[in-house]
Amino acid sequence: MNNKTSFALRVLKDRCTGCGLCADSCAFNAIRLVEYPEIDPYTCRLCGTCVQTCLAEALQIDTPDSASFSPKKSEGIWVLAETEGGMLASVTKELLGEAVALSEKLRCSVEAVLPGSGVAVLADELIAYGADRVHVLEHSSLASFIEENYARVVVALAGRYNPDILLVGATERGRGLAARVASMLHTGLTADCTQLEIDPESGLLHQIRPAFGGNLMAAIVTPNCRPQMASVRPGVMKAAEPDRSRKGEIVCHDLSDFEPDHRICLMDEMAANVCGDTLENSRIVIGVGRGVKNKETVVRIRQWAEQIGAVVAGSRAAVEMGLIDAHLQVGQTGHTISPDLYIAIGISGQIQHTAGLSGAKKIVAINPDRTAPIFNIADYGWSVSAEEALSELASVSL
Incomplete structure (x- = not known):
């Protein structure tokens, strides 16, 4: 290609x-x-x-000459597939489910773009989750994620087929890759969307995301450029159940003439050891906020989390205080999660944090301040300090 x-x-x-x-x-x-x-x-x-x-x-x-633009020149909803450890990332499955729902309104195909090395075996799984066609982009230079190389192959493919919509997961990889692809395609990008809709009159994609600190929702459109691009946070949308009987087309593109970006040389790559579940797939998440004032208390929370099989995350304030690592931040500038149970300890409940909890089924709030906003969205509340609560909870296990 x-x-x-x-x-x-x-x-x-x-x-x-x-x-x-x-x-x-x-x-x-x-x-x-x-x-x-x-x-x-x-x-x-x-x-x-x-x-x-x-x-x-x-x-x-x-x-661009907006007068000469015609939406009919572009067609199809594309999902840029992301892989983790040889498997499809959960956000890819979520985006395919949403793409199928959008395609029913536009009456168009759903296509997945699968870049990498040795990833062709995942094509059938993409079809099972809703893709009608899978574009496989395999090359040895794509074995490791180098944003510039991934962007080149995706841009070349999009320039050839001209999709109407391109959806990307707003992950650590996807955020930068989506921005680079949009820039190279000279189109717009709405980042961190929480909702996608098709306008019944214009057929344009309404890319909806929180604005002004989460106080209102902004619907953004891309009327004159294609593809219409949006990145979506993991955990916001629900993946459909896979249908292994679905049939689809798998297109393996020839990348024999692809030239990687020679300005970048990968010197070393090391995988980090991650214990337990991730924030995106954990059933129970414990959130740490500013009210947890020292690392000793965080250690006690982690010990209790191990007892109940939970993952410990935190608010932006906890990250800034050095209590929680930045990659475990939940909220508008962090992860969006959908656990069965979210336990907020010492979290005030500002909109910047609660924006990441839209999918939580049950919320338990622990905060000594009875007027804290977190109690307004919590299913259960306990007005005590973190230390007092841990003394009672230490014996609780699941």
């Missing part, structure tokens, strides 16, 4: 004098002078410096 794509910066060869000023002026080394300037679309940032420098006016940046 050819990884060259059309690019907004063009060289007007009939005007070019070959002076090389454009290449000298580029701060990103994106222009190489051969007979005419050659522009690397993956390195260029479209800053316009070369256009201003060129005395012959031989460089031009094209802007």
Whole structure:
């Protein structure tokens, strides 16, 4: 598969004098002078410096012509599949379920993009979760996640097939990858969506996410560019039950001519040992907040968590105090979780944190402040300090 794509910066060869000023002026080394300037679309940032420098006016940046845009040129809802340890990430299954629901309104196909190395064996699983077609992008340079390489193959494929909608998981990998892909495709991106809807009149995707500190929900649309891109937090949407009898098309694309980004060299890679469940799939999560004032109390909470099979997470305040690692943060700037039981210890319950608890089935709040907002959303409340509560809970196990 050819990884060259059309690019907004063009060289007007009939005007070019070959002076090389454009290449000298580029701060990103994106222009190489051969007979005419050659522009690397993956390195260029479209800053316009070369256009201003060129005395012959031989460089031009094209802007999209909204009048000539037609949504009929794009078709299909795509889900960018993410893998974890040789398995599909849970957010991919959730996005496929949502894509199927959206496709029923648009009457279009659901397609999954599966980049990586040795990942073709997962194609049938993607079909079972709702994909009508799976695009397999396998290459040795994709064995390790390097954002630039993944973006190149995804952009090349999207440029070839022109999907109407592209959905990405707002994970540690997906957030950066989605932004890079959107930039290279010259389209918009709404990050951290919590809801997706199709406008019945225009057929546009309403990309809905919290705004102004979670005080209102903003519906964002991308009317003039394609694909319409949105990243969605894990745990917000529910995956459908897999149907192993579903049939679909698997397309293995030829990446023999793919050139990875040679500016990046992977020196070493080390897997971190993670004990127990993750935040996304744990049935019980204990949240630590500012009210847990010292690490000794956090240690006691972790010991109790082991007894009941829970994972310990925290609010942004707890992360800033050094009580909880940043990758375990729950809330608007962290994870969105859907446990069967969430136990909030010393958490006040500001909207920035509770925005990540929309899927929790039961919430128990432990806080000495009876007026704390957390009690407004809790199913059960206990107005005591963390230390007092732990003295009573230490003997409780599940």
